[in-house]
């Protein structure tokens with residue numbers, strides 16, 4: 001670790017006294033009232049008024065007919081995958097996954113929770129490369145994947161960092177190939193695409209109330225569907241698949257995935273503050289954009305003619321010519337200081353030295369050891385070949401690896417003041433001196 005405090009490039013910059021977080025929970029008071037209500041009325045389990053109200057509020061906000069409150073976004077995605085798998089291939093024998101023997105197209109540059117549920121259900125994950133316009137699934141690569149694997153019937157997409165993907169294109173391709181779409185809107189709650197809320201675009205969709213999301217329950221998630229039978233099935237599965245009998249009677253495999261009424265109280269208290277959080281995140285994004293102007297770098301792209309993101313995380317990407325030497329192994333990274341240049345590894349180390357939390361771009365799934373043998377389809381078609389080293393301009397055609405190499409997530413905590421954003425931007429600016 002270099003000594004940034006004594007590095008003349010950073011002269012005059014003070015470390016933050018209180019740590020600046022990437023994205024931490026922001027409480028308002030109402031959360032405690034609803035949690036207390038659960039406590040005083042003794043609805044301290046997975047039944048109660050908070051769960052009912054949070055399900056109602058979610059449907060109302062997103063514009064979806066049914067929502068099912070679950071323990072986490074990951075459990076929502078798992079039950080969604082299982083429902084879609086049963087819709088496509090029927091119910092498997094107990095102990096077997098719904099997707100066994102079937103390929104599924106999955107977003108590549110995302111958090112692993114988006115795609116792991118496909119593996120839980122025994123599916124074979126085929127990763128689809130990313131495009132530069134929204135940093136989401138590339139419709140051209142998806143089209144290519146259907147040429148290679150025309151039998152595929154399920155696509156798992158995500159809206160990374162709160163920016164909606166190219167939904168019209170992706171939906172049209174799915175329709176043309178008779179494939180179902182699972183939409184992971186965990187990071188994009190409150191974002192709209194052509195005026196419509198994300199969470200409405202999948203045959204089934206999911207959102208998350210994890211501690212770092214735009215609003216939180218400390219944990220929690222929602223499965224969203226327009227099919228009443230599927231909503232009921234997800235609710236039943238999530239409570240151990242109990243049948244209507246006096247004793248514990250089971251016809252199907254069950255899960256303990258239901259949302260707690262205490263957690264739901266926190267979410268309920270957060271709901272009135274969703275738009276306020278989005279406004280704060282938006283202000284942070286545009287302040288960074290203003291303060292980082294002129295650097296050989298850009299913010300994560302946002303096309304406001306098409307969408308209004310929730311700006312959950314502000315990110316930046318360094319121009320290829322301005323990248324200093326950077327090499328990443330599986331768990332460590334090295335870089336070389338070069339005048340006029342920088343890289344995510346240097347910037348993240350500098351931020352950390354000044355008590356600021358940033359984070360690398362979510363490492364693409366095809367680069368993860370766990371999925372190293374899985375197929376990966378790029379628009380250019382030459383697929384794998386990019387390594388952990390910086391490969392932009394080499395024609396490898398691996399957009400995810402390129403964004404991972406050159407991009408990073410900036411602290412985007414909605415409690416940040418504009419002065420704090422300015423100081424963070426100044427630290428980043430000095431990295432290029």
Ligand SMILES: *Cc1c(COP(=O)(O)O)cnc(C)c1O
Nearest residue numbers: 072073074111113114186208210
């Ligand atoms: C947070 C997140 C999830 C998982 O949600 P949890 O509530 O943490 O289980 C899934 N997908 C994406 C893209 C996420 O960011």
